[in-house]
Amino acid sequence: MNTQDVYILAIESSCDDTSAAVLHNDKVLSNVVANQKIHEEYGGVVPELASRAHQQNIVPVVHQALSRANIDKKQLSAIAFTRGPGLMGSLLVGTSFAKSLAIGLDIPLIEVNHMQAHILAHFIKEPNTPIPTFPFLAMTISGGHTQIVKVNSHFDMEVIGETIDDAVGEAFDKSAKILGLPYPGGPLVDKYAQQGNPKAFSFPKPKVDGLNFSFSGFKTAVLYFIQKETEGNPNFIEENLYDICASIQQGIINILVDKLKKATKQTGIKKIAIGGGVSANSGIRQTLKDGEKRYGWETFVPKFEYTTDNAAMIGIVGYYKFLNNDFTNEKVSVKARFAL
Incomplete structure (x- = not known):
């Protein structure tokens, strides 16, 4: 097949978003995401409910992705899917669907590591969006992950720092x-x-060796601080909400930036690309941009829609793997834990 005409259908179902995308080479033709509102009342993702919602969403989401891309499924070159890491039940829904469709269409199946996809999302071709050159440092920050990765090529990546507890x-x-x-x-x-004073309150910075992170102590510090203040003034949160949020955000940004400064010093690499849901945070984006002037960094921030879990990022990995003839088969099983 002419490599100029590779059509990848990508499926992402690692957590609570069901997503399908169609890519023509390295360009996104469609990227459909169905969010699951059901988890809001539980204050977090409920795995059993997530997998059930994926089962309901997957067919309409894939149908919509093909229809928005304006292509017939017979034009597809391959199907890429998230193998892991993620919630076992959620991954099974996407993987089973991808396998069945690939067998039905008699086209190759491509497994994708979700963490690798967050990094390679930077290679989706978009107008006015520069693509990083190798080597660069990728910081993936999300609800489930916090990593600094040295990226030597599309498929040569080394985790040089990660969280030892919470993301x-x-x-x-x-x-x-x-x-x-x-x-x-x-x-x-x-x-x-955005409406508060980031210096209003201060929270301790965890002492963690090397390039690793820790956030459990930070959360505890926030909890004790709020408990102590509300004992003296029951309206403390209400009266200081903007300042508290600004101070919490600044505390987290300081932890991330400290490690990035250390990583650039250790590796000598000043190109930094961020990805993952938390990279949508305006404070983090602004701090990274400031780093260009302050530390001489060259920074790369993907389009907002490619930061959270989405199938377009799975599709771009699928495209590069397709060019390498790197396929899997229908015996492939999901991996809840899946190292880079």
């Missing part, structure tokens, strides 16, 4: 929960932080 997204969401904000609270902390 950064969890630190945002749990802090929001302590403040009585609804789930998911991270985007609300960001929204309120």
